Structure formats: structure tokens, C-alpha cells
Amino acid sequence: MCHVSVGHVGRAIEEAGIATTAVYVRAFGHVVDEMKLPRVLITNHPMGRPLGPVGDRQRQRAVVASALSLIDSATEPTVVDDLGPFRPVGG
Amino acid sequence: MADAPETFEEFRKSFSYGERSDLDFKFMKSLSDDEAAQFLAGLLAHVGDAYDHARLTDIIDYVIDWQARAYAPAPDAKRTWVYEEGPFATPAKPLADSRVALLTSSGHFVHDDDPEPFGVVGMTQQEAEERISEFLKVPPELSRVPVSFAPGELRVRHGGYDVTSAALDHNVAFPLDHLHDLQADGVIGELHDEAFSFMGAAAQMRLQKETAPEWAKMLRDAEVDVVLLVPV
Structure with missing residues (x-):
């Protein structure tokens, strides 16, 4: 549900002329396709932790930076998979 | 018996x-x-x-x-929100010159600005979960989080997912610390002075027709160039 909600918001923001980029988890990747979202990074993280494990600043930052990089690199709707494993810090 | x-x-x-x-x-x-x-x-x-x-x-x-x-939806599942194509806004500026805002559906808010759903003061996570069907009947409320917030001021509550990780480390779903770092490193031009979060379990039709366009206008009026979206 949340992923569809953000899809609505993203489409409205794009229609207002503002570029968006989003991070979706794999479990809801189908929403990205159904709603034709413009720039999306898909992670292999569990629901509730889309950017990475608690305390894993390196992984979280990499995901954020990668999603934002689509603003400069994508000239058409682009979905990028970043399906690195979810590895809790100290696990 | x-x-x-x-x-x-x-x-x-x-x-x-x-x-x-x-x-x-x-x-x-x-x-x-x-x-x-x-x-x-x-x-x-x-x-x-x-x-x-x-x-x-x-x-x-x-x-x-x-x-x-x-x-994953079953092959024969009826899907409501399916589009043939989507809008694609061409960025006006490079990322390094852009004003960037964060908008998530993680349900974060500042402790003294609780959205108080249904008029409930200090709603617990458990109550949010128990009232999930009521949340699905009303449009969402957008919480504004000053990006200079002190870490101890942030709260999270959301009836749709396990918030344990998001409460321990907001950056798993609300990555403001990283956006600050990316601004300091010159990767993004400027972080908008407010970040935004809402509880995504909400009435879809009203969100799509009314709420989302209102939020988009608010962001345009604030001269935001780029929005990072994080559904949870």
C-alpha cells in the first residue's frame, strides 16, 4: 500500500515538473512497473528497511547516492537493480 | 462445547x-x-x-x-493502479546545483509535532496497527521535519510495517543524515530546509486526486528541484 501511495505522490510531483528518484524494495518492484515511475533504484532489502540495515552507514549512503545519481544519468524512465545482500552490522 | x-x-x-x-x-x-x-x-x-x-x-x-x-501479485489478480506510461520531468539543473527534498512514507515526525491521527494524543505503534483499517479510509497527513532536527526529537509510528529498525536508526527509511553528508560533499546543491513523511497506508483515491497534487504544488512553490522518495 505504501509503495502505491508513494507512486501517486511521485507521479504528481513529476507532473508538476519536479524530477523524482525513488528507492523501492524488491518485494514491491511490480509497483514500479505498474505505475511507470520515472527513476527508481530497487534494493534487495526487507520491507521496513529500504536503505539498508540499522547502523550500516556505508550501505545506506551508497543506496541514497545511487538513487540520486539517476537525476543526472537518466534521460528516460530508468529502473536500476542494486540487489546486494542485506547484511546486519555485526551479524 | x-x-x-x-x-x-x-x-x-x-x-x-x-x-x-x-x-x-x-x-x-x-x-x-x-x-x-x-x-x-x-x-x-x-x-x-x-x-x-x-x-x-x-x-x-x-x-x-x-x-x-x-x-508479487498473482497473474490473474485485479490491479487498480496500472498505467501505460508515466510523467518524466527533465531536471532543470545538475544534481550538484539542485535543491533536494526528502519525502518518505515511513511515518516519521518530530515529537512535539505529532500528527495525532483521529485526534489521539500520543498514539502508540500498537494502536496504529490496530486501527489500520481506519487509516485506509482517510487521506494521509504530511509531517514536516526541519532538517536541522536533533536526533532525539524524531519519532516514528506506522500501522503498516515493523518500525523497529526505523526507530533504532531513522536512516534505514528516512536518510536525512546521508543527505546532509551529500550536501557537505557537494553531491547535491542544497538540502531543502524541511523533509516530509507520511503514513502511506491511506485512502488511495483521495491521495491520488487531491493530496498528492497539493503536495506537489507545495514543493513547486518551495522551488524544490529534486525529490528523493522512499516508500516503506
Whole structure:
């Protein structure tokens, strides 16, 4: 549900002329396709932790930076998979 | 007369807002009985393996795979929000010159600016979960978080997912610390002075027709160039 909600918001923001980029988890990747979202990074993280494990600043930052990089690199709707494993810090 | 014994179907569905509610495993409601049995048997096999091989990460990978399988729509499922094409706004500036705003559906808010859903002061996470069906009937409210917030001021509450990680480290779903760092490093031009969060479990039609366009206008009026979206 949340992923569809953000899809609505993203489409409205794009229609207002503002570029968006989003991070979706794999479990809801189908929403990205159904709603034709413009720039999306898909992670292999569990629901509730889309950017990475608690305390894993390196992984979280990499995901954020990668999603934002689509603003400069994508000239058409682009979905990028970043399906690195979810590895809790100290696990 | 004694109560009828719980069926396996009742058991697996009880993790989705039932007596065993556990939002990390509510996906079992979406599986068939056979699939849920397969999932649970496999989970126990992985736990048994972990005794000997300490491969706890195998358990995580296994559950994430099943979560994805459970949420994937069935081929014959009726899907409401399907589009042939989508809008694509061409960025006016490079990222390094852009004003960037964060907008998530993680349900974060500042402690003294609680959205107080349904007029409830200090709603707990448990109550948010128990009232999920009511949330689905009303449009969402957008919380504004000053990007200079002190870490201890941030709260999270959301009836749709397990907020344990997001409460321990907001950056798993509300990555403001990283946006500050990316601004300091010159990767983004400027971080908008407010970040935004809402609880995504909400009335979809009104969100799509009314709320989302209002939020888009607000962002345009604030001269935001780029929005990072994080659904949770």
C-alpha cells in the first residue's frame, strides 16, 4: 500500500515538473512497473528497511547516492537493480 | 462445547493484524496454506543449519525471498493502479546545483509535532496497527521535519510495517543524515530546509486526486528541484 501511495505522490510531483528518484524494495518492484515511475533504484532489502540495515552507514549512503545519481544519468524512465545482500552490522 | 481447533489458515493469517500480529511476517496471509507450510518448514531447516554452520545470513536471504514472493501479485489478480506510461520531468539543473527534498512514507515526525491521527494524543505503534483499517479510509497527513532536527526529537509510528529498525536508526527509511553528508560533499546543491513523511497506508483515491497534487504544488512553490522518495 505504501509503495502505491508513494507512486501517486511521485507521479504528481513529476507532473508538476519536479524530477523524482525513488528507492523501492524488491518485494514491491511490480509497483514500479505498474505505475511507470520515472527513476527508481530497487534494493534487495526487507520491507521496513529500504536503505539498508540499522547502523550500516556505508550501505545506506551508497543506496541514497545511487538513487540520486539517476537525476543526472537518466534521460528516460530508468529502473536500476542494486540487489546486494542485506547484511546486519555485526551479524 | 469446546472451541474448534485453530486451522493452519487461521494461524498463518493471525500474523497479519491478528492475535500474533507481526508486520515482518504478515506476508504469510498472502501465501496459500501449502506455500506457507513450505516457507515455515524451510525456515526451520535454515535455523537447524545455522546451528552447525552459523549461516544466519542464509535465514535473512530466505525470508526476503519469500517476502518478495508473497507480495508479487498473482497473474490473474485485479490491479487498480496500472498505467501505460508515466510523467518524466527533465531536471532543470545538475544534481550538484539542485535543491533536494526528502519525502518518505515511513511515518516519521518530530515529537512535539505529532500528527495525532483521529485526534489521539500520543498514539502508540500498537494502536496504529490496530486501527489500520481506519487509516485506509482517510487521506494521509504530511509531517514536516526541519532538517536541522536533533536526533532525539524524531519519532516514528506506522500501522503498516515493523518500525523497529526505523526507530533504532531513522536512516534505514528516512536518510536525512546521508543527505546532509551529500550536501557537505557537494553531491547535491542544497538540502531543502524541511523533509516530509507520511503514513502511506491511506485512502488511495483521495491521495491520488487531491493530496498528492497539493503536495506537489507545495514543493513547486518551495522551488524544490529534486525529490528523493522512499516508500516503506
